[in-house]
Amino acid sequence: MNDRKPELDDILTLHGIRPTAVRILVCKAMAGFHDTFSMNDLEEVLDSVDKSTLFRTLTLFAEHHLVHVIEDGSGSTKYCMCRNDHACSVEELHCHFYCEACHKTFCLDHTHIPAVRYPAGFEVRQVDYLLKGRCAACRNKRHE
Numbered sequence: 424m425n426d427r428k429p430e431l432d433d434i435l436t437l438h439g440i441r442p443t444a445v446r447i448l449v450c451k452a453m454a455g456f457h458d459t460f461s462m463n464d465l466e467e468v469l470d471s472v473d474k475s476t477l478f479r480t481l482t483l484f485a486e487h488h489l490v491h492v493i494e495d496g497s498g499s500t501k502y503c504m505c506r507n508d509h510a511c512s513v514e515e516l517h518c519h520f521y522c523e524a525c526h527k528t529f530c531l532d533h534t535h536i537p538a539v540r541y542p543a544g545f546e547v548r549q550v551d552y553l554l555k556g557r558c559a560a561c562r563n564k565r566h567e
Contacts, residue, residue, distance in 0.1 A: 438487040445472060449480045450489075459493055459501040459519065459528040495521040495528045495553055503530050518552045524561035 435442040
């Protein structure tokens with residue numbers, strides 16, 4: 424019996440990635456995260472996949488714009504699954520919020536990165552826009 428979802432095969436193929444059993448497994452695990460996730464988060468969910476395979480898979484997914492790489496200053500690289508059906512342009516990227524209390528990084532899907540002027544001749548491939556503070560849950564804990 425084949426328990427692979429055809430949608431995952433299609434997502435990988437759409438991004439130019441050959442669907443293998445491990446890549447489909449990783450893609451399925453990533454789809455389970457609402458906001459960002461780290462490689463450690465994936466390791467916990469996919470204990471049957473070794474760390475080097477996860478790293479190579481995430482690197483491949485990032486190169487093919489299936490995941491976005493977020494540096495939130497925590498020292499742990501975070502990833503979020505691209506929700507577009509194609510390679511994202513800079514104008515389509517969204518902001519992120521890093522909670523200094525619980526150390527989670529949230530996608531602010533509907534908050535686009537503002538346009539930034541840069542010198543002629545430069546080529547922008549990635550823009551990171553990070554807000555830091557306390558998420559609503561941590562802020563409410565402090566006031567209880």
